[in-house]
Amino acid sequence: MAAPETGAPVTFVNRFTLHAAPEEFERVFAESSRFMARQPGFLRHTLLRHTADGAAYLNIAEWADEESLRRAAAHPDFGPHASALRELCATEPNLYRPHLHCEPETA
Numbered sequence: 010m011a012a013p014e015t016g017a018p019v020t021f022v023n024r025f026t027l028h029a030a031p032e033e034f035e036r037v038f039a040e041s042s043r044f045m046a047r048q049p050g051f052l053r054h055t056l057l058r059h060t061a062d063g064a065a066y067l068n069i070a071e072w073a074d075e076e077s078l079r080r081a082a083a084h085p086d087f088g089p090h091a092s093a094l095r096e097l098c099a100t101e102p103n104l105y106r107p108h109l110h111c112e113p114e115t116a
Contacts, residue, residue: 018052019075020105025066029097031058034066037097041090045070048084050077066098075104 027034038056045051050073059065072078081087094100 016074016076017106019072019078020107021068021070021072021078022103022105023068023070024101024103025068025094025098026100027064027066027098031063034094034097037090037093038066038068041087041094044087044090045081048077048081050074051081078104 025034025038035056042054042056045054052071052073054068054070057067057069059067070078072081082091
């Protein structure tokens with residue numbers, strides 16, 4: 010198995026299952042997102058809410074590299090954000106590296 014590329018972009022995908030009101034989760038998530046957006050290496054993120062299950066959310070965050078993501082998550086000021094989110098939902102975090110780039114077919 011090849012070693013991960015140092016400095017390669019990564020995508021952090023986190024599934025949330027709420028056990029609180031969606032409005033409260035979205036408020037706390039927005040605060041956490043503002044913190045992460047200020048961290049070096051953060052590129053963008055999208056928060057998706059499931060169309061049939063209003064308690065299911067998916068966050069897709071893109072980072073310049075894994076090291077930037079790890080530094081942001083280890084930042085002492087991030088702890089309270091993570092704790093606040095854990096009080097409102099269960100999470101399933103995953104980290105991905107780009108593998109294939111698919112272009113749409115042209116006619």
